[in-house]
Amino acid sequence: MTGPARFIALEGGDGAGKSTQARLLAATYAARGRNVVSSRQPGGTELGARIRRLLLHGDSMSARAEALLFAADKAQHVAEVVRPALARGDVVITDRYTDSSVAYQGAGRELGVEQVRDILMWAVDGLVPDLTVIVDVSPTEGRRRRGSVHDRLESESDAFHDAVRRHFRMLAEGAPDRYLVVDGTMEPAAIHDVVVARLVGMGLLP
Ligand code: TYD
16 A cells, blocks of 8 residues: 655664664554565665675775765665655665765765765755664674674774764764664564654654
């Protein structure tokens, strides 16, 4: 069933468990009769999948090139997946969105959060989620959960991941009406309940 379009982003550090939350949330919307489009970034489109391989498993690259490739992935994702789905009246749940770039490239890579945000906002033509859920865990906990498999970003130092985490939390503090920070060390079902309660409270979930 289509209805009022909803756009919800899941953000957080590596190993936070946001993909699990994205899945649970998609199931809840579907159970309430809504059409759901789930996507991940980087990589939610065919072009995005190619960009993803370059970004995560390719050769090293300059920090600015990295930021622009993440921006290109999101530009394609929004044009090809998100906007058409919202125009149909679907619910779009995205695993990572522009705040990941602002936190990882802007704060983590120290490229400047304002500049990276401006580039990303241009890439997505200003599209902002109705709610962004930040699943918060410490870099140490994230590293423990990921085990031994690390991509290019995950291999960064704890100081890098700390800067990323601090930035996510700062974004949320600056706009509490558009963000929800949840403690990623809680049980997945308990985190999901917090997310659902917030969405119901905002009138975004029937
Ligand atoms: P992702 O596939 O979401 O990994 P995970 O499921 O482990 O969270 O993202 C891959 C990596 O890319 C992750 O370390 C975060 C990083 N990333 C950025 O640095 N900038 C971005 O804009 C995005 C979307 C991800």
